[in-house]
Amino acid sequence: MTSRSRVRAAAVCLAAAGIVLLVAPGALAAPLGDPTVSGGTQGREYVALGDSYSAGFGLEPFSEEPAAGCFQALANYPHRIAESLGLTLDDRTCSGAVTADIRDVEQVTAAGASAPVQSASLSATTEIVTLSIGGNDLQFSDIAASCIAASSLGPLVADQTTPNCRSKYVVSGGGVEVDTLKDRIDSLVAPALASTFALVTEKAPNAEIVVVGYPAITPDPTNTPVGGCFSPAFTAAGYPENSFPFTDVDTAYLHETEAHLDAAIQTAAEASGATFISTLEATAAHSACTTTDSYMNGITLEPGEGTPTTPGASLKLGALHPNEAGVAYLAETVGAALRTSLEPGTPEATAPTATASATATAQPTAPAPTAPTAPLVIAGVLVLLGAALGTALFVRRRSAAANRTPKHTPEA
Incomplete structure (x- = not known):
C-alpha cells in the first residue's frame, strides 16, 4: 500500500462522514545558505527531535523516516540546516509526537506504523540536538477545531449557542476568571516539558541542545488588521484558499494561549541548560491571518468524497503549519544560531527578520457563510483540524498514551 493510500485509509477510519485528506502539492526547496561548509561543523552528529513543526508537515515529498506516516519532509528545517552546515543528520521528527514519544513511548503514526522512541537516538557522541514539542500535549488541534466560527462575531460552528472559543475555555467562578487552557499548560504541559528536556540533556550530555518555539499561528494585537482576520472556511460558492475561520475574540485569545505555551517551553528549556529560540x-x-508574506498556511478545503446527502470535503495537508517561507525562516534562524555556537569567533549570522508591516493587509471581508450542509459542518470542519496543527494527525487513536502521566514527570 502506498503512503498516500495509508493516509486515505486512516482518514476514512477517523471521519465517519467520508472526509479524506488531500496532499497539497509541494516541492523540494533549496537548502539553507551557501552550500560551502566550514571545517568547524563538518560531519558533526546532529539529532533532530520533535513533532510536525520540525518534521515539515505539508511540504512534500515525504520520506518514510523514522516511520511511515510521520510526514517528515525531505526539505524540513533539520535537513536544510544539516546540508548547510555539513552535519551528519539523524532526523527522528514525526508529526503527531507528544513529549512521551520523545522520552519513552513508541509513537503510533497516521499510517499505523510504530516510530521508535525519539530519545533512543541520543548518546554521549551526539553533538547537536534541535527539538520542538509541547503543542500536542496541550491538544491544540482539538482546541483549534472547537474554535471554528461562522463569522468574525461567531457563533462557533460546533455549538451555535457559544459566541466564541474564549467563552468556552475561560470560566468564571466566585467573581474570578479561570483560563482552563493556561491552567492545563501550567499543571500538565510544563512538567512534561521539564521532564523531557532534562532527559534529553541526560542522554546527550555533550550536545549543544536547542529548543525551538512555535511560530505565530495567529497575530498579536499590533499585527492584527483593523478589519480583523476572519475569512470563512466554506461558503455557498465553495471553499476559499487559506481561510482563517476564527472570531476576532479568538484571534487574540489563541495568540495569548500560544504565548503562554511559548513561555512555558522557554522556562523548561533554560532550566535544563538548553538554548531556547522563540520564534x-x-x-x-x-501568521496565517495575513494575505501577504505569510509564513503559515491557512485552512483550505476542497470538494471530496461523500454521499448524495452528505457532501464530503478534503483538507490539504499543512493547515496551520509553516509554509515554504516559514520553513525557510526556521532553517535560517536556527541554522544561524547553531553556526554561531559551533564556530566561536565566527561573525554572528543575521537571521531573517520578520518585520511587522505598518499597513497589515486584512483578509477579504465576507458575510457570514451559508454552510453547504449541517453534516459537512459538524463532520468535515471539526475533523479537518484534527489533522491541522499536524501535530495531532490521528492522535485521537492513542489519546490515552498522550495524556498519561509521563514516567519522568512528577504528579501534576
Missing part, C-alpha cells in the same frame, strides 16, 4: 514575536506579522 513567536518575530513571526507575528507573518
